[in-house]
Amino acid sequence: MKLAIIGSGKIVADFLTMAGDLPDTELVAIFGTEKSIQKIEKMKNEYRIRKIYTTYEECLKDTDIDTVYIGLPNHLHYSFTKEALLSGKNVICEKPFTIKLSELTELKDIAKINNLILIEAITTQYLSNYLSIKESVNTLGDLKIIECNYSQYSSRYNAFKNGEILPAFNPKAGGGALMDINIYNIHFVVGILGKPNSVAYLANVERNIDTSGILLLNYPNCKVVCIGAKDSTAPIKTLIQGDQGSIVLNGPANACDSFEVNINGQDSRIIDNKVHPHRMYEEFCEFARIIKESDFSKANQMLEQSQLVMEIAEEALTDAGIKLG
Numbered sequence: 568m569k570l571a572i573i574g575s576g577k578i579v580a581d582f583l584t585m586a587g588d589l590p591d592t593e594l595v596a597i598f599g600t601e602k603s604i605q606k607i608e609k610m611k612n613e614y615r616i617r618k619i620y621t622t623y624e625e626c627l628k629d630t631d632i633d634t635v636y637i638g639l640p641n642h643l644h645y646s647f648t649k650e651a652l653l654s655g656k657n658v659i660c661e662k663p664f665t666i667k668l669s670e671l672t673e674l675k676d677i678a679k680i681n682n683l684i685l686i687e688a689i690t691t692q693y694l695s696n697y698l699s700i701k702e703s704v705n706t707l708g709d710l711k712i713i714e715c716n717y718s719q720y721s722s723r724y725n726a727f728k729n730g731e732i733l734p735a736f737n738p739k740a741g742g743g744a745l746m747d748i749n750i751y752n753i754h755f756v757v758g759i760l761g762k763p764n765s766v767a768y769l770a771n772v773e774r775n776i777d778t779s780g781i782l783l784l785n786y787p788n789c790k791v792v793c794i795g796a797k798d799s800t801a802p803i804k805t806l807i808q809g810d811q812g813s814i815v816l817n818g819p820a821n822a823c824d825s826f827e828v829n830i831n832g833q834d835s836r837i838i839d840n841k842v843h844p845h846r847m848y849e850e851f852c853e854f855a856r857i858i859k860e861s862d863f864s865k866a867n868q869m870l871e872q873s874q875l876v877m878e879i880a881e882e883a884l885t886d887a888g889i890k891l892g
């Protein structure tokens with residue numbers, strides 16, 4: 568994978584700390600604004616990125632690049648992804664994929680027509696521990712209840728309360744607790760149970776954005792609650808309950824550290840199959856493989872899952888009367 572990194576914010580800085588460990592991945596270029604040029608030059612030197620671009624069009628013309636990784640604020644995902652696909656590049660786009668479902672379906676069509684890989688960077692789906700959880704749920708009997716709580720007080724909430732609206736709490740920028748944090752919980756659940764029968768979202772809405780909320784996913788035989796909060800903190804954990812046992816995952820759904828499987832009073836095991844300390848390592852290994860092998864079948868499977876998550880997110884936001892974009 569001959570990669571151009573798009574953006575130089577928090578997630579890109581985090582990604583770069585592990586990018587050197589990735590197989591089959593060449594850091595060809597980084598694109599950012601003139602405003603951040605010093606930061607970008609530092610990243611280039613520290614992580615041996617070959618080139619810098621401050622014009623997106625120029626970056627997309629570079630024939631040394633076959634794939635772009637978009638680490639920009641949510642409301643820019645759609646336009647930057649579309650331009651890259653139309654320039655013949657594969658795209659790995661940060662979560663949430665887009666702000667609207669219609670944007671995602673349009674991008675999917677463009678990727679298909681142009682025979683390109685399009686994929687959402689959503690760590691959960693690729694983590695060995697998550698794949699082990701998916702296997703372990705089969706030992707719990709009939710699943711009854713799943714409860715995911717990802718509540719983390721955001722430093723940007725202080726600014727929001729003081730009247731400053733940063734992208735994380737800006738409806739126009741696709742912010743809010745559901746899109747930013749609860750999206751991981753939705754991916755976690757949908758990867759196990761698929762499409763729910765119905766969706767409801769009870770949100771704390773301040774100035775037209777959800778600062779926290781409770782998402783209810785109704786499956787025929789299993790009831791799910793996904794809590795996402797940026798205005799309060801609580802122990803971050805996920806509980807899966809079946810009639811034969813339970814799973815406890817301490818920590819967020821986007822990292823999936825070790826988890827405990829309890830089989831009704833008889834057996835209790837801690838499982839940890841983590842292969843790398845950085846949560847983004849496994850997803851990017853898989854992206855590099857998918858691109859190297861042109862594995863459209865896997866890419867499309869993941870794209871279907873992203874689309875389902877986006878359908879749920881859109882229905883939930885509509886239910887809470889929240890309009891993004």
Ligand SMILES: NC(=O)c1ccc[n+]([C@@H]2O[C@H](COP(=O)([O-])OP(=O)(O)OC[C@H]3O[C@@H](n4cnc5c(N)ncnc54)[C@H](OP(=O)(O)O)[C@@H]3O)[C@@H](O)[C@H]2O)c1
Binds near residue numbers: 579601638643661747
């Ligand atoms: N996977 C994960 O675990 C994870 C974790 C955190 C975030 N994310 C996702 O990653 C994305 C970025 O989040 P972040 O926290 O890294 O944001 P951030 O720190 O605010 O960084 C945003 C970046 O976008 C650039 N940018 C903003 N407007 C631009 C424009 N019009 N043209 C070109 N560049 C522009 C900024 O450049 P300037 O500063 O120069 O304007 C900055 O480099 C979000 O979608 C978020 O949901 C994922």
